[in-house]
Amino acid sequence: MGTDHGTDLKPLRPEEFDRWWDHLYRAFGGSGSTEERELDRTVTEFDRSLAAWDGDTLVGTSGAFGFRMSVPGGAAVPTAGVTMVSVSATHRRRGVLTSMMRRLLDDARAKGEPLAALYASEPAIYGRFGFGTATFQIGAEIDTGRVALDLPAGTDEVRVRYAAPADVLAECEAVYEALVPGRPGMLARQPGWERAALLDPESERDGASALQCVVAERDGRTAGYARFRTKMGWGPGGHDGTVTLEDLGALDPVTEAALWRFLFGIDLMTTLKVRGRPVDDAWQHQVSDIRRCLIRPRDAGHLRPVEVGAALSARTYMTPVDVVFEVEDAFCPWNEGRWRLAGDAKGASCERTADPADLSLSVRELGAAYLGGVTLLSLAAAGRVRELRPGALTEASVAFGSPLAPWLSHGF
Incomplete structure (x- = not known):
């Protein structure tokens, strides 16, 4: 698979790991330790790790881990842990990162993972791929x-x-x-x-x-x-x-x-x-x-629904909620459109609907609010959520809450 500017994107092979790892740590300004290298070698999922090549030159790295994340209500939801992302300073603005994120999110969808999460070295980068800051x-x-x-x-x-x-x-x-x-x-x-x-x-x-x-x-x-x-x-x-x-x-x-x-x-x-x-x-x-x-x-964990319906159905809600979201998601267009969420403390369903929307927002805001650490009310005050039915914003914001603050404690 090639990028928009001719760079080839290929799955990482085990014999390429040391070169790939050295590229990653150079991009992050260090060399890393032998202990870190060997641990990373052990846990790396090679079938989900990518190397971007310009001829024989390695110019980009990325990967994902297959995790399970706890969500409000206690369910452990399959989650793609996006990681190891780097692009050579010589190859910026050539579509390398976009191509890698495209592949990683398509792969997460194919594997049935409703969520994708990451730690952002530079938070400004990942909003355009639908990730919102969900944990602090x-x-x-x-x-x-x-x-x-x-x-x-x-x-x-x-x-x-x-x-x-x-x-x-x-x-x-x-x-x-x-x-x-x-x-x-x-x-x-x-x-x-x-x-x-x-x-x-x-x-x-x-x-x-x-x-x-x-x-x-x-x-x-x-x-x-x-x-x-x-x-x-x-x-x-x-x-x-x-x-x-x-x-x-x-x-x-x-x-x-x-x-x-x-x-x-x-x-x-x-x-x-x-x-x-x-x-x-x-x-x-x-x-x-x-x-x-x-x-x-x-900020800590950045999150995005890979599949809006499955993600919103997987958690419970602090108070009864029945709202229709109009969702924007340019990077994963299968999420675009109207979704009816109906749920309470016992469970929820989220299905496509033709009913009028109560709230309008992008998948980035859904990701930020999903774990209950960021309120839809605060996002609306920032101009990121639009209320279309009076009362729907407060109803949804309270329902999305969590008794404990979300915490992504596990580095990856």
């Missing part, structure tokens, strides 16, 4: 010398112990797996992906320790874990170390609180750096001084 995350830099925690009763009953990360990987993965259905946006791990949590190249530690891990136990079972690094520092006033949290999961609020207390109290550390956490993380309501936590939000 927060980072923080907490002054643990001045910020205290007010924790729930029972925290003292949780046992927290150190463990080698590899030794307790299965226990930690069991915790993660149990959390997936309860929060929209989380991805069920595919085989091999659990190893990503153990990646620990020394070249990327920036002087910090090797990866450390603690597990939290209640009633004799693992109920949570935290993976982190420490970096010693000394200033004029004495110790000035930093803890960097890599990952934390807990099955209940008390266990989660015990893990945060541990992180706040590590000896010789005065700063806790947090990244990639849900925007509704409970610790924000337990700290004594939120201003000294320096919270920073940012």
Whole structure:
């Protein structure tokens, strides 16, 4: 298959992987580690990975993973995880990216995946392919010398112990797996992906320790874990170390609180750096001084329905809803037209209809609102959704909500 400017787009062959991977990491300004290369080699789905060639020169890479994403209501929906996208600086604006996205989304449709998701290195790129920003995350830099925690009763009953990360990987993965259905946006791990949590190249530690891990136990079972690094520092006033949290999961609020207390109290550390956490993380309501936590939000998962009817039918809705959407989707025209969504907390259906439209929007807005983290009301205020029947906007916006903020925690 060729692009509009003569570049050939071909499936990636295993013997081309190293060249393909080197091209990708050059495009992202680094070389990557041996550990990352080998993990990527293991999890890469070669039949869904693409290489763009200009003669014998590799000029573009892309691929997709076959994931299952939790959506409101707890269903695990087949999702194409678009990834590994790069185009040589020498071949920009020649249709390479468009051709790769065309192939990837056509393939997702053929495989019966109603959704496609990605992390965007440059968010401005992917809106034209129908992706909307559906999940957000927060980072923080907490002054643990001045910020205290007010924790729930029972925290003292949780046992927290150190463990080698590899030794307790299965226990930690069991915790993660149990959390997936309860929060929209989380991805069920595919085989091999659990190893990503153990990646620990020394070249990327920036002087910090090797990866450390603690597990939290209640009633004799693992109920949570935290993976982190420490970096010693000394200033004029004495110790000035930093803890960097890599990952934390807990099955209940008390266990989660015990893990945060541990992180706040590590000896010789005065700063806790947090990244990639849900925007509704409970610790924000337990700290004594939120201003000294320096919270920073940012976009995370970008989402688009590949099949509008199947995607909207796959989730449940917080309140009863019966609306007709007029959908625009220039890149995947099979989605264009009117769709009647009828659903509630028990289930939903979304079928084509000739009835008059109640709301008009593009597939990008449907993607942004799909997991419940972005409201249709806010998109309408931005001029992205148009109400055609009075009352339909509020009805749909409330129904699309989620009790927990969506969170795409699984990198890919």
